[in-house]
């Protein structure tokens with residue numbers, strides 16, 4: 574596993590703070606469309622339209638398996654979740670609206686974390 578680094582301002586491991594932020598995403602009331610991979614067998618068109626599926630449970634596995642070398646890779650996968658959502662869903666659909674709410678929530682928390690690193 575990567576040696577924990579002491580970051581500027583004494584904040585400890587960047588990826589530990591990403592793991593905590595993932596917990597906030599997963600427990601958000603509007604997270605329900607993003608908790609598990611979209612079922613490619615039951616959602617028509619998804620497999621063809623969305624080239625790189627991503628969801629919060631997959632991100633959790635990648636954190637646990639040390640597949641991110643920095644917060645940047647974590648941030649890119651979280652944004653992929655929301656970009657996929659915008660590509661596949663109408664903005665005013667239930668899932669489309671949830672995606673916009675979750676992206677706004679994440680962007681605010683990510684900006685707060687960047688200020689501390």
Ligand SMILES: Cn1cc(C(=O)NCCN)ccc1=O
Nearest residue numbers: 605606607611616658661668
């Ligand atoms: C993010 N997303 C989720 C679904 C879905 O059906 N999720 C299951 C919720 N229980 C369908 C399209 C989509 O873009």
